[in-house]
């Protein structure tokens with residue numbers, strides 16, 4: 001069955017939280033924080049047979065897009081859903097003439113780093129001991145659009 005992508009609506013927040021809770025590598029937010037981002041940022045969900053199986057969310061700050069969170073439910077991983085979400089976000093950012101999409105990721109998060117690199121993101125710098133519990137460096141990636 002195909003996976004479809006669409007912009008999230010307020011009723012999607014509980015299933016988004018359910019996916020996020022199954023992803024220790026994702027950022028962890030409250031329902032209110034997702035609600036706010038729906039108003040101020042970009043939230044795209046992946047859905048199969050009416051069930052949300054993944055999402056990506058981004059903030060747009062001074063025209064630059066920053067990925068705040070990305071997760072796919074465990075049963076749907078390694079089937080291209082994460083890649084589809086990134087492609088959709090890139091398409092939207094390019095349509096809005098964004099110069100780049102930026103993100104931070106834990107140094108040890110190999111699956112996410114491989115995914116970003118596969119989709120053209122390049123490692124640009126790092127932030128020492130940026131994360132807590134456990135303390136870890138953040139690697140900063142960017143996908144820069146040539147214009």
Ligand SMILES: CC(C)(COP(=O)(O)OP(=O)(O)OC[C@H]1O[C@@H](n2cnc3c(N)ncnc32)[C@H](O)[C@@H]1OP(=O)(O)O)[C@@H](O)C(=O)NCCC(=O)NCCS
Nearest residue numbers: 023025026071072077078079080081082083111112114115
């Ligand atoms: C990272 C994540 C979103 C990837 O989603 P996904 O739907 O499985 O990704 P895809 O199927 O599109 O994978 C595309 C590529 O990413 C890389 N990748 C994905 N999972 C991987 C894994 N477990 N190990 C190594 N590489 C992996 C591979 O290069 C893969 O291509 P391939 O299958 O042809 O080898 C998913 O593992 C997840 O939800 N992780 C927990 C949350 C998280 O860490 N989010 C990132 C926050 S910055």
